[in-house]
Amino acid sequence: MNGITLFSIVLTIAAYCGAMILSRKVPSPLTSPVMTSTAAIILVLSLMDIDYEDYTPAKEWMTFLLGPATVALALPLYKARKILIKRFKSIMAGLFTGTLTTIFSAVLLSKALGLSEGLQAAAAVKAVTSPVAIEAALLIGGNPAIAVAFVMAAGIFGAVFGPLILTVARITDPFARGLGIGTVSHGIGTGQVMKEGALQGAASSIGMGMAAVITSLILPWLYPLIK
Template sequence: MNSLILTLISIVLTITVYFGATALSRRVVSPFTTPILTATIVMIVILSSFDISYEQYSSAKEWITSLLGPATVALAVPLYKNREIIMEKLMPAVFGLVIGTLSTILSAVWISKTLGLSDTIQATSAVKAVTTPVAIEAVVLIGGDPALAAAFVITSGIFGAVFGPALLTVTNISDPFSRGLGIGTVSHGIGTSQAVAEGPVTGAVSSVAMGASAIITSIILPWVYPLIQL
């Protein structure tokens, strides 16, 4: 099959599957019907069934990924509309961001060490909670694997989108600001897509937390990681 035709079919298929997953999540409300999870599973099954490799699908992925830029910029709209709420709670938010980012790095590395995993995996796990472009650059500074970092980031984001809101609900955290801060700090863009579905405040705060945690991680990681290894 012509590569261009395969790319176009893959794009249309991906969009169709995602809309279907979104419709399912509205009908069946459950952490396990989160669109990003069900759409990912369905796409893996379809691609495997038709023996389409990741390399063949990657051109479609790049087209779709290019839309992340405008989508991220679009998050500025709810951010602007809720700017007064964000500024009002700015200092507690900054404190929570720093603690949350540090906790994510420390827990990931310590769990990896406890399980006896290799130094490469330990280093790579430290960046699992930040967005992929930042993760693959930052992980090089501490001896991790960029390709593995991308896989960790995606997995972490899916788990955060699926279980994050439910865990916050179980622990009686209902404030939209707090929920957005928690989801964005540990689940980057994938989690933020779920936070947006909860409401404008949650989505706006999550988008800010996503960007801020990436900046904080890239600054402190080269200094913190060597200390963890002592």
């Protein structure tokens, strides 16, 4: 591990810790830790003339940890198992509807904007967590790096504006709010909605996990039909 890689890892961790402190002191969708820490990292790297290729090894070290972190989300699923069983039909209906709508809207909007098929494929996986998005993008001919960028953008947008949109839409049920955020904004949205309560966080974890499973199963045969 060279000096730039070590510096990049330390910078990323420090920026996120600082963003977490800011988020607690100034609670607001605009102080979402992922958004503020990302902006801080980009600013520092730009000022120090460190390009993305130099930052990539540090990113790969940290991306490796996304796998275990995603598996760890099984704990909230287990804790919410009674609610999951009780609302199973409505949950699955919402998950399938949300996942299909996300895929269709991403691909159709990409086509309307004249984006290439590679970018369309990358956009199709934007609502699932990065480890799943990378593999799903490869299956349908998308660029994994661009897919991750779409995933980050979807997560940040959902974390910042998702709770506000749900409030404006008068969706107040804690489980419904969490499930909606998790379905379209994966881990980043889940981290934000957990601030509303444990039930919202558990529901968001369910949405995040199940949306990833549904996307992985249906995308390989659905995408060729709509691209």
